[in-house]
Amino acid sequence: MPREAETAARLESLEIKAVYLEDLVDSLNTVVARQQAHIDLLLHEVRRLREQTDEGAPPAFRSLRDELPPHY
Template structure:
């Protein structure tokens, strides 16, 4: 192979190594975010359930619906 081809091949190999490292880093980050999102969804569900259990069923009177000037 010519010197120019060897240089181009070397540059491509270097770029490939950097890209592989970037993909691994991004994959780790996405996996971590997936776990965090799953945890947050679970916490929100627990908070909604706790909120629903703590509030008694609301009885609404029609008098409560009247505008304040009546």
């Protein structure tokens, strides 16, 4: 009988751990989904900014002499 009680206790402990792990996986899944949505939003914003700068892109080569400091 003590062997059966030990097995039952170990089984109960494993079931409790499984429940905690399921909860942890669900929580992590929520965090990952939120982060992915944020990444997608940021990628969209970067694309939009690149398109915006490509439209009004300055010449490829600019000399620093062409840009005078504000006090001149």
